[in-house]
Amino acid sequence: MTGILCAMREELDPILEYMNIKEKIKHANNIFYIAEFEGEDIVLAYSKIGKVNASITATIMIEKFGVDKLLFSGVAGGVDEDLKIGDLIIATKTCQHDVDLTVFGYEPGYIPESKVFFECDEDLNNIAQNVAGKLGIKLKDGVIASGDQFVHSKERKEWIKKIFNASAIEMEGGAVGCVCWNEGVPFFMLRAISDTAEEGAGVDFDEFLEESSKISAKFLIEMLKEL
Numbered sequence: 652m653t654g655i656l657c658a659m660r661e662e663l664d665p666i667l668e669y670m671n672i673k674e675k676i677k678h679a680n681n682i683f684y685i686a687e688f689e690g691e692d693i694v695l696a697y698s699k700i701g702k703v704n705a706s707i708t709a710t711i712m713i714e715k716f717g718v719d720k721l722l723f724s725g726v727a728g729g730v731d732e733d734l735k736i737g738d739l740i741i742a743t744k745t746c747q748h749d750v751d752l753t754v755f756g757y758e759p760g761y762i763p764e765s766k767v768f769f770e771c772d773e774d775l776n777n778i779a780q781n782v783a784g785k786l787g788i789k790l791k792d793g794v795i796a797s798g799d800q801f802v803h804s805k806e807r808k809e810w811i812k813k814i815f816n817a818s819a820i821e822m823e824g825g826a827v828g829c830v831c832w833n834e835g836v837p838f839f840m841l842r843a844i845s846d847t848a849e850e851g852a853g854v855d856f857d858e859f860l861e862e863s864s865k866i867s868a869k870f871l872i873e874m875l876k877e878l
């Protein structure tokens with residue numbers, strides 16, 4: 652079964668509008684929606700903000716609901732110069748920019764017995780690029796870096812870009828990528844840009860969250876039709 656995960660209610664709501672919701676299951680302070688879409692059952696949820704919350708919900712989706720591919724939809728701060736608000740990006744891999752065990756000689760983002768980067772599923776990414784081609788949409792791909800902080804400083808943004816070669820920044824994908832890697836479940840992450848993660852990003856985020864969430868949701872629905 653396909654799982655669709657978002658961080659915020661605002662990111663999930665536009666997706667639910669396309670779904671025939673059959674059941675709502677409350678578990679571990681989450682609501683899991685069991686929905687039917689084009690003859691297939693799908694489980695959907697929003698985790699709440701941050702890597703810990705996203706890890707909990709992603710793990711429950713896999714362990715309790717038997718999700719065998721996990722698709723994330725939401726918004727992100729743009730890092731690449733060519734990413735404008737409203738543009739779409741998919742992750743080639745994700746990481747945790749706020750993990751720092753460098754005092755022990757490890758590289759930024761590295762945890763022993765784990766890894767810095769969690770690769771996203773190439774087949775799902777290729778499907779997304781095919782859908783984008785049919786729709787005539789530019790779909791960037793690149794590293795998307797996560798940390799438990801809303802980034803609103805050019806200095807922090809440029810550090811994340813330099814160290815992780817990040818194209819976008821958010822707060823959940825590195826954790827969901829880690830869960831999916833450990834569970835052996837294909838992971839796909841789509842984000843629409845809501846801000847540029849520099850000074851003033853909070854104002855842009857508030858202004859563009861709803862619209863960018865809809866952009867990501869609309870594309871995800873087109874992608875679901877090809878799965």
Ligand SMILES: Nc1ncnc2c(CN3C[C@H](CSc4cnccn4)[C@@H](O)C3)c[nH]c12
Nearest residue numbers: 658700726727728800801802820821822848
């Ligand atoms: N610049 C940025 N840095 C880090 N993450 C992001 C994101 C992606 N999401 C949105 C949301 C911001 S925190 C939040 C949002 N609203 C209320 C409270 N917290 C969190 O789930 C991460 C978009 N722009 C980002």
